[in-house]
Amino acid sequence: MLDLRGRVAVVTGGAGGIGLAMGRAFTAEGMRVVLADVEEPALSKAAxxxxxxxxxxxxxxxxxxxxxxxxVYDTYGAVHVLCNNAGVGPAAAPPLWEQEIGDWRWGLDVNVVGVLHGLRAFLPRMIASGEPGHVVNTASGNGGIAPIPSAAVYAVTKAAVVTLSECLYGQLAAATSDIGVSVLFPGPHMLRTGIFTAERNRPRRYARTEPGPAARTADEVAEAMRAHGLEPEFTPVEEVAGQVVDGVRAGRFWILPPSARTDDTIRARAESMRARSAPTYLR
Ligand SMILES: NC(=O)c1ccc[n+]([C@@H]2O[C@H](COP(=O)([O-])OP(=O)(O)OC[C@H]3O[C@@H](n4cnc5c(N)ncnc54)[C@H](O)[C@@H]3O)[C@@H](O)[C@H]2O)c1
Structure with missing residues (x-):
């Protein structure tokens, strides 16, 4: 059991959404929190x-x-919990062979290389300190459990986050360090966060050559679902943040939502692989 009180947590993508909810939950546990983000006005407000x-x-x-x-080390002299949570979701698009390369590079750079940068910047010092610690990498059910083919870039990056986290777990265990790892799957439903308008943070170097689909807020996505006869459901960010606190404290690797639908998808995918059958679990 990791005692959180007085420990230091760093959360990337901490200016809003799930990151800010984690910051709130860690603060409520008596942790010293640092929020990091590219979106300055939202970050100042959150901090x-x-x-x-x-x-x-x-x-x-x-x-x-x-x-x-x-x-962070100058300010607090230590880091115990590192949450690599910043993420973007380039808008769903045509088949992946037609999706703009800027979409791929941006998604991979933030969602995958961003996690690596977090690990490379913090982990060596966390290990060297000899103090107990924990890394939380934010994945997604989309790609992390099973991909949604219409959001291929996002799914590919989140699948990478899961595999990266498994490798990290194995390597840290082999190094007999006292640093735990969790991979977080926020859900089981979508969360009403800024991820749906992630385009607001796309730097010019990843610009598309053709305009992409118009960005829609979470509520606009929900409205479009209703127009297709689907009833959208949302998971509150506080619920996910609570699972993170519990997961970190307990040293739980898989922070998965307690949901029968999630379990069914995990089973269906594993069974499809075992039976060498077609991936009929895709949505
Ligand atoms: N919202 C959902 O339904 C959902 C579901 C599963 C997983 N996730 C994942 O949760 C994580 C948090 O996303 P969210 O839903 O809270 O969305 P969000 O947009 O509210 O938060 C993401 C944060 O990341 C920041 N960010 C973007 N690019 C960055 C960069 N280059 N460097 C630093 N920060 C950057 C944004 O400014 C933003 O504050 C992401 O990894 C996302 O993929 C979200």
Whole structure:
């Protein structure tokens, strides 16, 4: 059991959505929290709300993540919980062979390389400290459990986060470090966060050559689902943050929602592989 009180947590993508909810939950546990994000105005507001430092840091930049680590170690002298949570979801698009390469590069750089930058900037010092610690990498049911083919970039990146986390778990265990790992699957339903308008954070270097589909808020996505006869459901961010706190404290690797639908998908995919049958579990 990791005792959280007084420990230091760093959350990337901490300016809003799930990251901010984690920041709130960690603060409520008596942790010292640092929020990091690229979205400055939202970050300042979030940091002020929690009364914690908010550091502008871009997970796609190794230098920026090293600066973040330097700032946190200068301030607190330690990091115990690292949440690699920043993520973007390039809007669903045509078949993946037609999806713009800027979409692929942006998604891979934030969602996968961003996690690596977090690990490279913080883990060596976390291990060297000899203190107990924990890494939480945010994946998604889409790709992490089974892909949604219409959101291929996102699914590919989140599948990578799961495999990366499994490898990390094995390597840290082999190194007999006291650092645990969790991979987080927020859900089982979508969360009403800024992920649906992630385009607001797309840097020019990943620009599309053709305009992409118009960004829609979570509520607009829900409205479109209703128009197709589907009743959208949302999972509250607080529920996910609570699972993170419990998971970190208990050293739980899979932070999966307690949901029969999730269990069914896991079973269906594993069974399809075992039976060498077609992937009929795809949505
Ligand atoms: N919302 C959902 O339904 C859902 C479901 C499963 C997984 N997730 C994952 O949860 C995580 C958090 O997303 P969210 O839903 O809270 O969305 P969000 O957009 O509210 O939060 C993501 C945060 O990441 C930040 N960010 C984007 N690019 C960045 C960069 N280069 N460097 C640093 N920060 C950057 C954004 O500014 C934003 O504050 C993501 O990894 C996302 O993929 C979300």
């Amino acid at each position: 002020a709300e929690l009364g914690v430092p908010g550091v502008v840091a871009d997970v796609t930049s190794e230098a920026s993540m090293r600066e973040l680590a330097a700032r």
